[in-house]
Amino acid sequence: xxxxxxxxxxxxxxxxxxxxxxxxxxxxxxxxxxxxxxxxxxxxxxxxxxxxxxxxxxxxxxxxxxxxxxxxxxxxxxxxxxxxxxxxxxxxxxxxxxxxxxxxxxxxxxxxxxxxxxxxxxxxxxxxxxxxxxxxxxxxxxxxxxxxxxxxxxxxxxxxxxxxxxxxxxxxxxxxxxxxxxxxxxxxxxxxxxxxxxxxxxxxxxxxxxxxxxxxxxxxxxxxxxxxxxxxxxxxxxxxxxxxxxxxxxxxxxxxxxxxxxxxxxxxxxxxxxxxxxxxxxxxxxxxxxxxxxxxxxxxxxxxxxxxxxxxxxxxxxxxxxxxxxxxxxxxxxxxxxxxxxxxxxxxxxxxxx
Amino acid sequence: xxxxxxxxxxxxxxxxxxxxxxxxxxxxxxxxxxxxxxxxxxxxxxxxxxxxxxxxxxxxxxxxxxxxxxxxxxxxxxxxxxxxxxxxxxxxxxxxxxxxxxxxxxxxxxxxxxxxxxxxxxxxxxxxxxxxxxxxxxxxxxxxxxxxxxxxxxxxxxxxxxxxxxxxxxxxxxxxxxxxxxxxxxxxxxxxxxxxxxxxxxxxxxxxxxxxxxxxxxxxxxxxxxxxxxxxxxxxxxxxxxxxxxxxxxxxxxxxxxxxxxxxxxxxxxxxxxxxxxxxxxxxxxxxxxxxxxxxxxxxxxxxx
Numbered sequence: 001x002x003x004x005x006x007x008x009x010x011x012x013x014x015x016x017x018x019x020x021x022x023x024x025x026x027x028x029x030x031x032x033x034x035x036x037x038x039x040x041x042x043x044x045x046x047x048x049x050x051x052x053x054x055x056x057x058x059x060x061x062x063x064x065x066x067x068x069x070x071x072x073x074x075x076x077x078x079x080x081x082x083x084x085x086x087x088x089x090x091x092x093x094x095x096x097x098x099x100x101x102x103x104x105x106x107x108x109x110x111x112x113x114x115x116x117x118x119x120x121x122x123x124x125x126x127x128x129x130x131x132x133x134x135x136x137x138x139x140x141x142x143x144x145x146x147x148x149x150x151x152x153x154x155x156x157x158x159x160x161x162x163x164x165x166x167x168x169x170x171x172x173x174x175x176x177x178x179x180x181x182x183x184x185x186x187x188x189x190x191x192x193x194x195x196x197x198x199x200x201x202x203x204x205x206x207x208x209x210x211x212x213x214x215x216x217x218x219x220x221x222x223x224x225x226x227x228x229x230x231x232x233x234x235x236x237x238x239x240x241x242x243x244x245x246x247x248x249x250x251x252x253x254x255x256x257x258x259x260x261x262x263x264x265x266x267x268x269x270x271x272x273x274x275x276x277x278x279x280x281x282x283x284x285x286x287x288x289x290x291x292x293x294x295x296x297x298x299x300x301x302x303x304x305x306x307x308x309x310x311x312x313x314x315x316x317x318x319x320x321x322x323x324x325x326x327x328x329x330x331x332x333x334x335x336x337x338x339x340x341x342x343x344x345x346x347x348x349x350x351x352x353x354x
Numbered sequence: 355x356x357x358x359x360x361x362x363x364x365x366x367x368x369x370x371x372x373x374x375x376x377x378x379x380x381x382x383x384x385x386x387x388x389x390x391x392x393x394x395x396x397x398x399x400x401x402x403x404x405x406x407x408x409x410x411x412x413x414x415x416x417x418x419x420x421x422x423x424x425x426x427x428x429x430x431x432x433x434x435x436x437x438x439x440x441x442x443x444x445x446x447x448x449x450x451x452x453x454x455x456x457x458x459x460x461x462x463x464x465x466x467x468x469x470x471x472x473x474x475x476x477x478x479x480x481x482x483x484x485x486x487x488x489x490x491x492x493x494x495x496x497x498x499x500x501x502x503x504x505x506x507x508x509x510x511x512x513x514x515x516x517x518x519x520x521x522x523x524x525x526x527x528x529x530x531x532x533x534x535x536x537x538x539x540x541x542x543x544x545x546x547x548x549x550x551x552x553x554x555x556x557x558x559x560x561x562x563x564x565x566x567x568x569x570x571x572x573x574x575x576x577x578x579x580x581x582x583x584x585x586x587x588x589x590x591x592x593x594x595x596x597x598x599x600x601x602x603x604x605x606x607x608x609x610x611x612x613x614x615x616x617x618x619x620x621x622x623x624x625x626x627x628x629x630x631x632x633x634x635x636x637x638x639x640x641x642x643x644x645x646x647x648x649x650x651x652x653x654x655x656x657x658x659x
Contacts, residue, residue: 032453035460036460084440086440086444132633136633136636136637140636142636143385143644143648143649145387145440145649146579146586147633147636149582150579150629150632151629151633153576153579153625154626154629154630154633157625157626158622158626160620160622161620161622161626164620164622165620278444278448282444282445282448285441318455318456318459318460320451320452320455320456320459320571321452321456322452323448323449323451323455324449324452324453324456326448327445327448327449328449330441330445330448331431331442331446331449334431334437334438334441334442334445335431335435335437337437338431338436339435341435342435342436
């Protein structure tokens, strides 16, 4: 089976399919919006205004973009290797948990050491979280999808348990952590409230692209993703490739959580980012499993998520409608490809019979 | 103690219904991640219709109808169009969450507290109460508990003592061989998917009209995945699934009790139990016992690898 190959379209289709899918999603959601007695065009205008209409709106969109982009890149890397890492939600929760822990623990470290240390702690935690499904898949043949979903729940609940015990800010009624100390906070870009984490996104994207294009390991990832049996025959150590790909994916995914806490929220709460790990999957797929396509898709979804709140405030259309748009886009894309494939194979069979 | 077991069984029912139903889909070779979607649809629509019609059985019927629509869509995507089952599952789960939450906000004034719907009656007939030892516990369960138990027994017979069961297992383990012997693999998978979504929806209904009598955004909270964990922990066998569902349901009840008592142990540690013991079990047990072609589309006469 060519793993998810149909999402990796070439040339013009690379742009047409995602746009068609998203239009389909907006059409479907538009019908539901109409049921609310709201003109869908007014609603979408409000959405665009909310996400791009002001400097404040644009900045909020970019803030939503960052975790989605990290998570989307993590998904892209794993998917290209033929591994379904659905565990990014758990990996980013563990990333946030451990970088918070480091970020509130050391008082007098210089920032140049403290920040990398905090990010690394989160990255290792995310990597370990991804290692477990990777190991169980590579060594024992268990389905990595189910294992990584289970790891998500374990991760989310572990964070909750940590916030109720050792991470809980002393003397507070709410389960949240102390504030990240000054030396562990990511510096912000001058004149904005965006952290330098945004550069890390591009560094990751370029690195992934470089590895795919120019390194043997990138070739091995793609080969295992394309045809595992042929890769074994070709002498690739698939066990190693699967585990390393998964760990790298978890490492990148953890940044979605740690950069959010160290760069923006500065305090860990139980629901600090909900569903970003799951949303990474539509982001990566509609981005054509290409690092830069993923960034475009992440930006689009960030705008949707951000604009939806102003749509809710202005028109009373619930934020949940964004989920409908995303889901219809991904299902539409899936269905279109499936339909195309089915029609083609029918035609081929008919031609053979003639 | 009795109260604890009553609560435990009430929490086992949704998981057991969904897990046994989904066992058909998994055995036939369909990896149905959309089980979470069927549960949330069942939970919402049973509540919605029970609330507005004032009749729980209309609610139950609505859940089944909603799930049938979902089942047909799932069948088209997974079986007919041979789409990737995981991407479909992730997509349909997001869609179901978004839809139920949107319709919920449209139909109820969220924020004014939970509006309670009528609930399924407890089967507390005298002859059930008179059963020695367990009568007091059983009389506090709804009809869905009995449906789950009956369904479990039927499933054991169907899967292991009928030719249909053999065909289902063959469709999951070796669809090409089954096809050669005249089994209609796509039709079989359609039917198994239908069974999966219907009982998933009943499981969702067991949560709302069977237990809590209200609805909350995303209230299934991963119970569909707990059902999948029960299948894996139960080694794809009906009695194993029953055992797993009981363990998971009881640990959930225990967790709720701890929260009420206010002990200092974070309740999340108990919510982890189903997932943690499933993964630990995977490390300990031998190779996977999943049907060999679980999650792979069936191409007639083609390459299925």
